[in-house]
Every structure is written in structure tokens, then in C-alpha cells.
Amino acid sequence: MIDRDQPALLQVSDLSRYYGGQVGCADVSFDLHPGEVLGVVGESGSGKTTLLKCISGLLPPSAGTVQFDTRVDGPRDIYELSEPERRMLMRTDWGIVFQNPRDGLRMNVSAGANVGERLMAVGARNYGEIRSAAVDWLSKVEMDLGRIDHLPATFSGGMQQRLQIARNLVTQPRLVFMDEPTSGLDVSVQARLLDLVRGLVRQLDIACVVVTHDLGVARLLSHRLMVMRGGSVVEHGLTDQVLDDPQHPYTQLLVSSILPV
């Protein structure tokens, strides 16, 4: 449930990132509230990945600010936090699900250890409890519990993505960033994963920014949609409005280009 009285969880203002003379993204502004899922769609080179990196603390912007409503200190510019503070934030209150699961997992420790790591990082010292939490989360992401002690290298792509999700959600972050979470997966696997994400986001009231090139994914997962092209946001609004009543020529082109099934 979206509570309109709460302050924005994430406030992005005039965010720009240049690579020399090249525009990564320019003048992006938006607010995100608890429980909202914001989809960012665009084709290759649209700037959506740059934007995601900037707002998730991985890439300092050339201009603009990214403010997060921290649990302890209220709204803080994430790039003015000290590195330890930012790293701690990224390990507890935030989650990042990478396109390639290998970027978001430790491939040489078991699935259970992957899920338990964040807990151990914030001081969990009871093996039994850590393992229970790992079991709990692995079942939430519908993984075979018999594989809790297996290495992620032995998992399929879809399972690795589920593991990545579990690993991030175990500290109950309030904000999760996802970069093309389902691309590269088989269509049926995609569908199940999207379903899972949708369910978890709603259940846990997580705010989410999902970058995708797939409008179907955006329709299914997001409440709001931002369409990017050439580094700029050309349209943004409620997902159903942007897809059913697109205003910008580029958005209209995108929507009309979807192949019907």
C-alpha cells in the first residue's frame, strides 16, 4: 500500500552524467515513494543503465543530487555520505539485482552462505538462525531447499537470479534496484521470475527501480514508467497511462512496435 503521507524515499533532482562530451543521462528528476515500482524503459544507448548506476550509488553523477530517506538521519544526499556509510546502506537498506547474476553473487560459496552473508555482515552470530533465515528466503524465492549447500556455479540462470534476489532481500531493504532482471532467461523462466518479483515487492512493500528494455516486463512489474531516449526522459507517468495513451512520438513508436502474441 502506498502511503501518501510519507516523504519520498528517493528523490532524484536534475541528475546528469556525462562521459567526456558524450551524454550518459541528462536532467533526470523523479521521486519514489515506499512501495512504488518505477520502470525505466529505453532501447540500447538510452541512458537507462547510466541512470541506474548513478541513483544506486555506483557512479557519481556529473550534476544533480540523489537523496535517500535514511532510517537514522532522514533525507541524505547519498554522494555526501562517507564511503563506509554508503557501503553500509548498500548492504542493508538497499538491494541491487544485477543483470548478470555473477556480478551479484559469490560464486565460490554455497547458496545458503550467499543468502546469509548480509546477516553475518551486520552481526548475526547464531549459525542455526542464519541457516533458518537462508532456508526461509530460499523457499520464498521458490528454490529447491536441497540445494542450499550447493555452489551457485551449478545453478541455472533463472536459479542464480532467484538466489540474487534472496541474497538482497534478506536484510529487508526498502529500496531495490534491478537491472534487466530477466533478460537472458528463457521466456517461461522469465515469467516465473517476474511473478516472484511482483509478489515479493507487493508483500514486502519494497520500492523498486527496474530498468528494462521489455515493455511487457514494465507493464507487469511497475506502477510508473519513465521512457528514456538519448539520455533524456521523454515521457513519464503511470505505467498503464504511458502504455495505453502514449503522448511522446518515441513512446508511441515503442508501444506500436511490440509484436503481438
Add this chain to the structure above:
Amino acid sequence: MPQANPLTDDAQDMIRVEGLCKSFTLHNQGGVRIPVLENVSLTVKRGECLVLAGASGAGKSTLLRSIHANYLAQAGRILVRHDGDWVDLVGAPPHLVLDVRERTLGHVSQFLRVIPRIGALELVAQPLLSRGFDQAAARKRAEEMLERLAIPETLWSLPPATFSGGEQQRVNIAMTFARDYPILLLDEPTASLDADNRRAVIDLIVEARDRGVAIAGIFHDAFVRDAVGTRTYTVDSARKAA
């Protein structure tokens, strides 16, 4: 059932549309502009069911979808009474519009957007969990609703993707009517239904109306119109005037 006179009492207004203009510009077809609604104003009050009438293509669906903020208005105001205050959906921040849709503005669309793998019962029950129902209560209410709409129990655990058009429509209706919306927007709720199911839906609508829900809807079927409607608004196509 007798009500306090709704037609003159302002506090009974739940929707106020003022000077709504809506057109579509097809940029990829040479920028052709299609005006659909021109200066539309109407109100919907508590306990009434406003029938949107008009010729095919006149813009009834467009009007309804604009009120739901599914379509973007070019001009005008769409005021909805939310938590006792007026919210203008035109220009409201997204999280506010989402909140209005979540708690105040219910909507039955013509088509059920199918979500893979979620069974019919769960589709109806899930949204109730955030409304203060616990698991058991949500389930019970969902079951009651599906029973009322004659969805056989064998279908409850199945995702509606494989249901017939009529079954999907009834699941749609169950999803919306299971919750307690103060305002309902209904777009052809009985389109694919046979006489028995139509009756069940009519009963649901009338009950809601008599409970004080403000309803606006498009009903092609004259029988349904007469059974549920209390007032009619005729949408004149802006294109005609052009």
C-alpha cells in the same frame, strides 16, 4: 431505497469533471490529431449510478478511462473525493493517483489483464490483505465473491488465462467488488455474460449503489442499464462538433 436527496447536496459529490478535453495525436501517422472529448463536465454522487450513453465511438470509454487516469487529459479537471478531500487527478503526483486508485476509485475494465500463474482465488484475495483482512478472512471473502459470480470451485486455483471471456470478466468483477470502494467505474461489466450471470452482476451493482457507492458506467445492454442506472449522461463526440 430512499436516500437523502442527492441531486442538490454538494457533500454527496464524489466525482466532479470540469471542462475535460481529451484528444489523441498520432505522431507516427503524420501527427494527425483526433479530438474526442471537448469541455466535458459532469458530477457523480454518492448512491447514484451514472450511465454514460452515446453513439459508438463517441468517447464513452475514453471518458471513463480519463476519469480513471488511464488516459491523460489535455485540459480540464478531474476531481475525486479521496479521504474527504478533493484530489485533481490531472496533474496529481503519481503516488497520490496510485493511492486514489488503491483505496477510492475502483475500476472494472473491459478486459482482464492476465497475470501468469496466479490462480483466480488468489487474484481476488491478494489485494484484500493490504486492506486489513488476514489470510483467512481474505480467502473467505474471495470465495464468497467467486461463488456469487458462479465461478466453479474447480477453477479457483487456476490462472484465468485459460478461462472463457465470460469467466474472465466475472473474475474481474469479483476482484473489484470484493473490496469496498467508495467510487466505481464500470466499463461494460456484463458484455460477455449470459442472463444468469448478468443478474448476479446487476445485483452486485445495485447493492453497492444502495450502500452509497458512487458509480459511473457504460452499459450497452438496455436491460442492465434500466436495472442499475439512476441518471444518464450522454457523451457527444467532439469530432461531430468539429
Add this chain to the structure above:
Amino acid sequence: MMEGITEMEQPETLSGYNFAYLDEQTKRMIRRATLKAVAIPGYQVPFGSREMPLPYGWGTGGIQVTASIIGVEDTLKVIDQGADDTTNAVNIRRFFAKTAGVATTEKTAEASIIQTRHRIPEEQLRADQIIVYQVPQPEPLRFIEPREAETRKMHALSEYGIMHVGLYEEIAHYGRITQGYNYPVQVNDRYIMAPSPIPKFDNPKMDNMPALQLFGAGREKRIYAVPPHTKVKSLDFEDHPFTIESWEQACALCGSEESYLDEVITDDRGSRLFVCSDSDYCRTRREAGHQGSGLPVPGEPDTTSTDTAGEAS
């Protein structure tokens, strides 16, 4: 250099070499690093490790630390796996005898500096003693994080969750923590440290030790330290607490039931003798009158033997 010299002589220091081999500037550099290490317990201080007359892996780090702190009045003991008489211990002791002319000893109680590989002496050390450990891999996080830049950050930010991930993995796979030596510890509630490959049996001795503990890693070029009376805690889980090894047997020579025992195979049938790893400790107990059974734990019986006469031995 070392040929033809018998053990326990006190030769003159070799000409052409500075006292204790290293030049004074190097010793100063190492002492500076050591002071910094003492000031930040458990923190690895990089130092300019010098080329020593023995290869990496043979204790060059420990030797450099000892060389930098040793003075003419010191008495040096060197042990390797608890024994004073192994090749390594003998050679290192001779090295210092030749280059520094210092007194050497095998008695723990008489030493002012004890250089050790892979054991802490059983006898409690005193405030006027220094123990110098030889360390192969000073970085406790290396097993899971190969990047130096990253491990430095992790230490700086106390991001140690990963250490418990390692312990978790062991319990998940083996039902218990199996790390038997070089068992990671947390020093002064701050840095996580590799105690060098001492058996975990010795870890508790590090906690609140009256002596100064110095650690030298020559190949990796790091020095670290635990000042006297510092808290040293072995990592564990609440429900899998740290435990040390124990034996059913006592030392066959001195009868000790409390020291770390080595297992010695005595015949080809697998008969085993358990003796104290700390040779000085064992000898001291025997000199005080303690005696073990002297008998090996028998292996499989020889069923082919036809010898029936019992012989007194």
C-alpha cells in the same frame, strides 16, 4: 657461511656484517613498522622486507623482526613446531649466534626473545619476554577475497561478515568448524587477524598474554602485533562455540595431560607414541620427576609371528 660450525658454540660475529645481519637503517624502519603495529593491535603494517640469506617460506619475516629488536643482552630461543632441535630452528638460532653473538637457549623460561614457527610454548610467557611468530599469509581474508585493495577496505571498514561466511560454510559441509590451525581471531574487538599456522589449541594463550607478540611475514611484507594483555578472541558462532583439541592419551615421556601432543608412528603396524610437541616443556617436566608410560599405543597385532618367548626389555 654456516658450514663446519657445531651447535652451541659462541663464535665471534662474522666480520663484514652488521650486528644481527640487517643494517641499522633497516632495523629502524622495521622498528617503526613494529611500533605502529603495536599501536594498532592486529593491523597489518606494510614494511620493506629485505632480501635475507634464506628463501621466502623459511621464516624471513620472523627473522627480520627478531633482528630488529635483538640486543647484546638478549637470550634467544628458536622453536619450530615446538621443537628446538629441528633443522630450521637450529639454523635460525645459529644465524643469530653468528651475526649477533647473543646467548641462545632451549629453555623457555630463560629466553628474552622467542622466535617460533607454528607453536606457542606451553609455559606461560612473562611480561619481560617477546614472542616473534613466523607468518606465511598475514591476510585472514585472502581465502575468500583475492584483491588486496578490497581486503584493505574491508579491514578499514570492519566489513568482516565474510569471515563468518567461511565458518558457516564449514559447518554446513562438515557439521562443525574444521579449521584446525591458523584459526582467525579478532584482536581488541577490532581487527581480524591471522595468528599464523599455530594449532587452534594455542589460540587461547594469545588472549591477555603478558608478553608482547610480534608477527612477521617476509614474503608478504607485513608486520603486525598484539600488545601485552590484549583481548584476542577466536571467531565462532554462538551455537558453535570455539573449542580446542584434546587427546585421550597423555605424553608418553612426561605424562602431561595438558600439552599439545605430537603423534609419532613407531612401527609398520601403526603403533603410535604421543609426545609433547613442546620439547623444552617435556624435558623440564621429566627433570622435575614426571614420567610417562613410555609405551606406544599398539597398532594391529602381528598374527604371523611365531615367537612365543616373552623377553624382558
